[in-house]
Amino acid sequence: MGILEVKNVGKRFGGLQALSDVNLSVQEHTVHAIIGPNGAGKSTLLNCFVGKLIPDTGSVMFNGQSVLGLKPHQINQMGISRVFQTPEIFSDLNVLENVMISCFAKRDGAFRLHPFETVAHEVDIVEEAEQMLIDVNMIDKRHMNAASMSRGDKRRLEMAMCLAQKPKLLLLDEPTAGMARADTNNTIDLLKEINEKLDITMAIIEHDMHVVFSLADRITVLAQGTPLVEDTPENIKGHPKVKEAYLGEAA
Amino acid sequence: MKMLGLSKKDTTFLLIVIALTLLTPILLQPFPASSTLAQFNAGYPDLMQRFAIFGIFAIGFNILFGLTGYLSFGHAAFLGVGSYSVVWMYKLLGYNVVPGLILAIIVSALFALLIGFVSLRRSGIYFSILTLAFAQMCYNLAYSVLTPLTNGETGLQVYTNDAQVLMGENSPTSPHFFGIVMNESATWNVGGWQFVFNNGYYFTAIIAILVFYLSLRIFRSPFGLMLRAIKTNQTRLNYTGINTRPYTLAAFVISGMYAGLAGGLMASMDPLAGAERMQWTASGEVVLMVILGGAGTLMGPILGAGFIKYFENIFSKINDQVLHGWFAFLPDGLENFLIGVSHFFVGKSWHLTLGLLFMLVVIFLPGGLVEGGQRIANAFRKRKSGGDDAETEAQPSAAE
Structure with missing residues (x-):
């Protein structure tokens, strides 16, 4: 049983099925990365964890309690902190x-x-x-x-x-977006240090593969609103489905 | 020296404010009574009382607007509610102002709780419009619908057949504080100068000092810190586990109570209460005061209130006749020309001067008069230390 359990989550914006049937389990004391091409639904999924969006279907459990319908400040008081894409x-x-x-x-x-x-x-x-x-x-x-x-x-x-x-769970939404290489590396070091020193779980959304592969214990690849695969970084690297999602279907 | 839980700097600051407030009757009377400049003297009771009362109003408004950035356009409603409460206590109990002021604070707090609870569901311009709508509703209710309570357009006043159950044989027949009658003054003649020490002024001034001290404590408290955080970034605050709604509501109620107290004091100086006190122009006036003085600063609202009230009373008195007196030494043509030009800026047209000043301040000194003072002080400091970069204090953010 993970600290964050996501079951069958679906979210629709008008005609767009942003998320469908997402299942995800973040284990305690790990770094779990969620990657995927643009528009895969990564940020939508994150917003469902923090109370900004309420999914149409499914459940999100944190530490055995449902977070659905709670206000952002209530979820934060339960132990989820969030880092934004642009620093807030x-x-x-x-x-x-x-x-x-x-x-x-x-x-x-x-x-x-x-x-x-x-x-x-x-x-x-x-x-x-x-x-x-x-x-x-x-x-x-x-x-x-x-x-x-x-x-x-x-x-x-x-x-x-x-x-x-x-916090028990730290959510990071593209923590290195728009950063220079040196700053990115500093951030990676900082996150590694946090992970080693503190009793903390991290879920991280990221575009930059360099960041993902240097930090994550497990990776979930999201494409078109559904998880394609979930595995360790080593296995994700060469995975044909991942390549397909990122580069388009092989001709 | 530290006292009352304030830092050294704040203690000094408070002591300066106390000294200035208590010496106002002397400081505002710089010209001898017989001189031609005597009309610029502002040391008469009626005006000084207004300085203190509008100072209180503005200090309270600043707790909401200056700290949280929520711009209320309906604070005059609380002013009116405060006045009506006090006059009702005169009618029912007697001319002692204490029960009325207590009731004024309680009733305005209840009103603020209700209006704030609804209005604070929105922010920005929608919040401003909601508060404005509520205030206009209160005004119209007071003006016509609730005539039995407010005496409509005549205004609420005390009549000889009112109950006044606490009135004794020898009780004063005008507002008083346990026998100290508000409209009594001691006059002190020194040389050509005449200083008036009015009971009502000192009563309001002491209350103003007390509520200024309270606002100082609020500014330095964790509560004040949260309010400032609300102004900068509500999203971050929500995701930091803070429920912002009760904080803004508390700030709204506190500033409503300040306004109620100010309204109550108005009726303590002059036992009348009229609906016009709730009109939107009165709400706008306090916004001008706070922005002109410097929103979010401690001293700004008081400066702004004093500045505007001074203008209103002194500039509006300069009529064409006075101008004739000033420019009499000039040739006729030039004299008439100068009077013709000045005519638009003084006397009944004093609003134009105020408007121009307001524009200049907002454009060039977004931090208000306080920022102007700081810039002058910094310029002097720099010159003294030979161009050395003077440490810049955490400046209050510009008013929006």
Whole structure:
């Protein structure tokens, strides 16, 4: 039984069957990659995990509980954190405040009215956030405005924000999209390190095969809304069905 | 020095605000009573009370608009509700303002809860339109439908046959705070200057300081941090496990209570309440105040409120006659020409000047007057340190 169990999920947008009959099981403490050509339904599938979309059919179970119909913040509180394709951070706030918000969300839950405490006096939260920034090598930027950082740093900050919540499952939507090679390699190293150090499961959607093959323990190939194969990276590499999905049918 | 749970910097800031507020009757009276510039003096009770009251209104509005970015166009409704509550307490109990102000805060909180609960389902322009619609509904209800409660277009006031059950033999016959009568003043004549220390002003000023302190605490709190996060990126906040709706609702209710208090204080200075207080122009005015002063900054709303109220009262008094007096030394043709031009900017046309100023501020100082002050301060600091890059503080984001 995996930490994330997807059963018979289908989703239709008007005339387009975006997902049909998707079955997927992400095992605990693994890195599970979902790859596929453009329009295969990868992002739609991810959106079904986080509460942005509700599938028409099927079920999505996380840790034995259904996530269907729950709001994004409820799903997050269950232990799923998400990294976006373009980094979503609080650009008007500084780096430390960005991470502190995650720490507050972890400690205080979805809502707590605390209008008279002072942020600077919340020593535990400040320390926790600073430790997180040390872990991702960003402590020297803690007073910097988040908007003024490079794209790579924004991505790094977003991951720090997700990790500060100590999620059970981290979802990554094309974490290296639009990155230069050096930044991509840094991100791979960071993800590897996270995977080794922390007790965490990762599901990753990615175009870049270099990233996928350096990280994933298992790979699911999605094409036209259905999973073609699920296997280890070694077996996926030469798989004829995968080649066909990516390159078109052999002439 | 630290006090009241504030950092050193904030404590200094608060002390400066307290000093300025308490010395207002002196600071706003820079010209001797007999001088020709005396008309620029703003140290008379009626105007000073308005500074403090609209300051409170703007501070509260800033908690919603400045922090979360939700632009309400209906805050005047709470102002009106506050005024009616206070006048009703005069009618039923007596002229002590305390029960009325408490009721004003409670009733405006309930109204805000209701309006906010519905309006906050939408954001951006739809939210603004919803709040505007609610405020206009309140205005129309007060103006005609609910006449038994609001006395319609005459306005609610106290009549001699009202119950006033707590009124004793010797109780004051105008609004008072346990015997301190609001419209009584002490006058102090020094040289050619005349300073007026009004009870009503000090009552509102002390409340204004208290609510300013509260807003300072809110700005520095985790709650304030969440509100600022809502303004920057609600999506991220939702995916970080935060339910944004109760946060925005809390901010809406708090700012509604501030507005209710301000409305209540209006009726505490002058025991009347009319429906026109709820009109949309009043809602628009507070938006102007906050943007002009600097949305999302602590001092901005107070500056903006003071600035606009000063303009309204002082500039509008400069009529053609006053202009004649100023330009009398010029040749007739030039004099008439200058008066003709100035005519469009002062007196009844003061709105034009305000509009131009507002445009200039929004275009060149998106952070409002506060940003202007910071730029001047930075320029001085740079010159002192010889072009050294002065550390730039986390600037409040521009108002949208």
